[in-house]
Amino acid sequence: MDAALTDDKFLDGRLNILQPRDGYRAGVDPVLLAAAVPAKAGEHVLELGCGAGVASLCLLSRVNGLLGTGIEIQTIYADLACRNAERADLPLDVVTADLRDLPQEVREKSFHHVMMNPPYFDRAASTPAQDDGRDIALGGAAEMADWIGVAARRLRPKGSLTLIQRIERLPEIIGLVEAHFGSIVIRPIVAREGRAAGLFLLQARKAGRAAFHLSPPLIMHEGPRHEMDGDDYTPEIRGILRNGGALQMKAG
Numbered sequence: 001m002d003a004a005l006t007d008d009k010f011l012d013g014r015l016n017i018l019q020p021r022d023g024y025r026a027g028v029d030p031v032l033l034a035a036a037v038p039a040k041a042g043e044h045v046l047e048l049g050c051g052a053g054v055a056s057l058c059l060l061s062r063v064n065g066l067l068g069t070g071i072e073i074q075t076i077y078a079d080l081a082c083r084n085a086e087r088a089d090l091p092l093d094v095v096t097a098d099l100r101d102l103p104q105e106v107r108e109k110s111f112h113h114v115m116m117n118p119p120y121f122d123r124a125a126s127t128p129a130q131d132d133g134r135d136i137a138l139g140g141a142a143e144m145a146d147w148i149g150v151a152a153r154r155l156r157p158k159g160s161l162t163l164i165q166r167i168e169r170l171p172e173i174i175g176l177v178e179a180h181f182g183s184i185v186i187r188p189i190v191a192r193e194g195r196a197a198g199l200f201l202l203q204a205r206k207a208g209r210a211a212f213h214l215s216p217p218l219i220m221h222e223g224p225r226h227e228m229d230g231d232d233y234t235p236e237i238r239g240i241l242r243n244g245g246a247l248q249m250k251a252g
Contacts, residue, residue, distance in 0.1 A: 005080075010054060012242040014061055015088055018080050019052050028241065029199070030055035032189070032218075033117055033164045034062065035240045035247035036201050041065030043112035046154055048099050048147060049073070053081030053092060055115060060090040062244045068092040069106065071099050099150050100142055110156040118147045120166045144169070145176055152180035155206045164189075167197045174202075183208025185249045187215040192224060203249045215251045 005018050010031060019025050034055040039045055042065055047056045050070030060068050070092055072078040078096040085092035097103055119142075151161045161181060165173060167188065177184060181204035188197035197217060221232050231238075239245035 011058060011061060011244045014244065015054075015057055015084075017052055017054055017057070017084050018087075020076065020080075024051065024077075026051055026054040028220075029164050030117055031058050031241055032201065032247060033115055033162065034058035035245065036164075036187075036203060036249055037113050037115050037162045038160055038203075038249075039063050039066050039113050043067070044069065044109070045113045045115065046106075046109075046111040046151075047071065048114065048116040048150060049118065050081050050092075050094065051077045051117075053084045053094065055117065056081070056092050057084060057088055057090055058244065059115070060092060061088065062246065066091075069109075069111070070094045071097055071102065071106070073098050098142070100146050102150070106154070109154070111154050111159060112156060113160045113162065114151040114155055115162045116147055116151065117164050118142075118144060120169075144172060148173070148176040148180060152206060157207045159206050160203060161206070162201065162203045164199060164201050167200050170200055177202065177204050181206055181208060183210035185213045185215060187247075187249050187251065188217040190217045190219055192221050193219050194224070201247070201249065213250060215249060218247070218251070 004021055006021050008017050008019055010017055037045065037059055039059060041063060044067045045059060047070045050056050050072045053070060056068045056070050060066055068091060070081055072081060072094060075096055078094050081094045095103060095106055183205040185203045187201045189199040190197050219234050220237050222234050223232060233241065240247055
């Protein structure tokens with residue numbers, strides 16, 4: 001294997017993912033994102049900014065008979081996503097493209113679900129990372145409005161959008177999502193019970209009519225602090241990260 005890559009296990013070893021040793025590296029967030037997508041067999045899912053393919057492959061591993069398409073602007077990550085899909089023998093079609101200028105083959109399709117983990121930092125208000133790949137993944141050139149707008153155009157009526165993002169961008173994202181979607185559900189993500197949320201998951205439906213719903217927080221770890229060897233994930237999180245379980249957005 002190329003010394004510039006690592007071979008990392010996800011879903012308790014059900015997926016082996018090649019990632020750059022340096023630069024942006026996927027962790028828990030894309031696994032949570034994939035677990036929240038309400039996809040069923042026979043449906044087609046689009047991931048915007050798929051990176052090395054972790055979220056899409058976790059979802060395809062959980063739901064048999066699903067088709068996936070991933071859009072990735074960085075060639076190195078798009079190539080890795082292709083390799084990772086081949087290694088896992090999962091049906092992920094990876095397209096190297098800027099989401100703001102999708103090829104005709106993608107623009108002609110409509111999808112049952114769109115999922116995405118947009119860059120966490122507003123490039124205009126953050127410091128660029130030294131590694132180019134990491135900088136694009138964390139900041140990027142596309143505005144959040146571009147991500148939400150593309151998702152809306154590519155979804156069929158009643159199709160779902162699922163995204164994960166930093167909590168400080170929640171007001172901005174709700175404003176953008178409300179212009180295209182309804183039936184918005186938010187689930188905050190907290191490290192431990194009693195702490196402030198650092199991230200949130202959002203799900204919405206194109207042409208949805210249900211009232212806004214705020215779910216109880218998704219708690220990642222048990223206890224007030226880490227006091228044991230190994231992980232201290234809650235049973236819900238362990239079921240997602242280890243067993244590839246689904247994540248309920250309307251919890252409680």
